[in-house]
Amino acid sequence: MAPAGRPGAKKGILERLESGEVVIGDGSFLITLEKRGYVKAGLWTPEAVIEHPDAVRQLHMEFLRAGSNVMQTFTFSASEDNMESKWEDVNAAACDLAREVAGKGDALVAGGICQTSIYKYHKDETRIKKLFRQQLEVFAWKNVDFLIAEYFEHVEEAVWAVEVLKESDRPVAVTMCIGPEGDMHDITPGECAVRLVKAGASIVGVNCRFGPETSLKTMELMKEGLERAGLKAHLMVQPLGFHTPDCGKEGFVDLPEYPFGLESRVATRWDIQKYAREAYNLGVRYIGGCCGFEPYHIRAIAEELAPERGFLPPASEKHGSWGSGLDMHTKPWIRARARREYWENLLPASGRPFCPSLSKPDI
Numbered sequence: 001m002a003p004a005g006r007p008g009a010k011k012g013i014l015e016r017l018e019s020g021e022v023v024i025g026d027g028s029f030l031i032t033l034e035k036r037g038y039v040k041a042g043l044w045t046p047e048a049v050i051e052h053p054d055a056v057r058q059l060h061m062e063f064l065r066a067g068s069n070v071m072q073t074f075t076f077s078a079s080e081d082n083m084e085s086k087w088e089d090v091n092a093a094a095c096d097l098a099r100e101v102a103g104k105g106d107a108l109v110a111g112g113i114c115q116t117s118i119y120k121y122h123k124d125e126t127r128i129k130k131l132f133r134q135q136l137e138v139f140a141w142k143n144v145d146f147l148i149a150e151y152f153e154h155v156e157e158a159v160w161a162v163e164v165l166k167e168s169d170r171p172v173a174v175t176m177c178i179g180p181e182g183d184m185h186d187i188t189p190g191e192c193a194v195r196l197v198k199a200g201a202s203i204v205g206v207n208c209r210f211g212p213e214t215s216l217k218t219m220e221l222m223k224e225g226l227e228r229a230g231l232k233a234h235l236m237v238q239p240l241g242f243h244t245p246d247c248g249k250e251g252f253v254d255l256p257e258y259p260f261g262l263e264s265r266v267a268t269r270w271d272i273q274k275y276a277r278e279a280y281n282l283g284v285r286y287i288g289g290c291c292g293f294e295p296y297h298i299r300a301i302a303e304e305l306a307p308e309r310g311f312l313p314p315a316s317e318k319h320g321s322w323g324s325g326l327d328m329h330t331k332p333w334i335r336a337r338a339r340r341e342y343w344e345n346l347l348p349a350s351g352r353p354f355c356p357s358l359s360k361p362d363i
Helices: 013-018 030-035 053-066 080-102 125-141 155-165 189-199 212-229 269-282 295-304 314-318 321-328 340-345
Strands: 070-072 108-114 146-152 172-176 203-207 234-238
Touching (some): 013 234, 030 053, 108 125, 189 203
Parallel strands (some): 108 146
16 A cells, blocks of 8 residues: 555544544654653643744654644643743644644644643632633634643543533544543543533543553443443544553553653554554544654554555655565564564563563552
8 A cells, every 4th residue: 555645625523533534643742842852841831832843843744744634732731820921822833833734734733722730729610711711712813623622630620621612613522631440530431421522522532641551441431431321422542652551540640650761661563553453443533642652653553544544644655564674684583573473472572671560650
């Protein structure tokens, strides 16, 4: 299958999903740009869109070439409570960068908001909705294609976000950063999904905090909850690019390796192909990644689902399917690795003989 050039005229997010099309999201921005020297850990705010726009533009481009259909604005934690007077300029610049890159391919622009820093301490619905509404006004001004409310620990705040975003005429997606145990108030994933759809979300799911396997378990519970309630919505999953079977209810942030020692947990491209297939088989059609999810991980999704999509991404021009490029190697034992069975069955070593395979969460 040859890599695609530029597909035809762009369709909206709901038009794509309702036709059964696979939508591939983007991946890691905060952790990736922190590693590259453009984001400060701890604050995790996106000033880079103004201070280092070329770095953000480059990462958007890498995801686009890898197969992403969505350029999500780099506006995580870009609300007034986190950024004070800089919030408006940051949101506007992030929209411009996402739109610029989206215009180079068959990608849509999604304006993104996330949970606030004040909900845990002051459950002031009016104040919190004002913060969401401020960002929404910028997204409307910049004419984004749809909206994503992501990374919510509490379904109550996520519902507030959906209610605000529904004030626009754009489709709304919402993802929670929860695992199979549910949100921080012990509301089950199924019930969370029901509340979010009733609030007006057309697309629901999970993002961040947990690895692919755990996130798919949570998605299954969300899907079951919607089916029991007789509700329909498109499903969306954007997990970590790390393996986290040992984390607790709050996810990878409680692991002792977070955030600077996670490299030994990085998923391989083959892990991600498996994840993409399992997500698709579950009925999820918006499939992407979050922290730790690099462009080659997104390419793995695009390659695994190329038969369903009908084309490969541009980045596959330099990547042989299942290691097929190795059949040109001069060493026979490396040529023997140019096959799917080898990589599917590989048990990769960490190279750290004195390190455990699992950790104990700090909480």
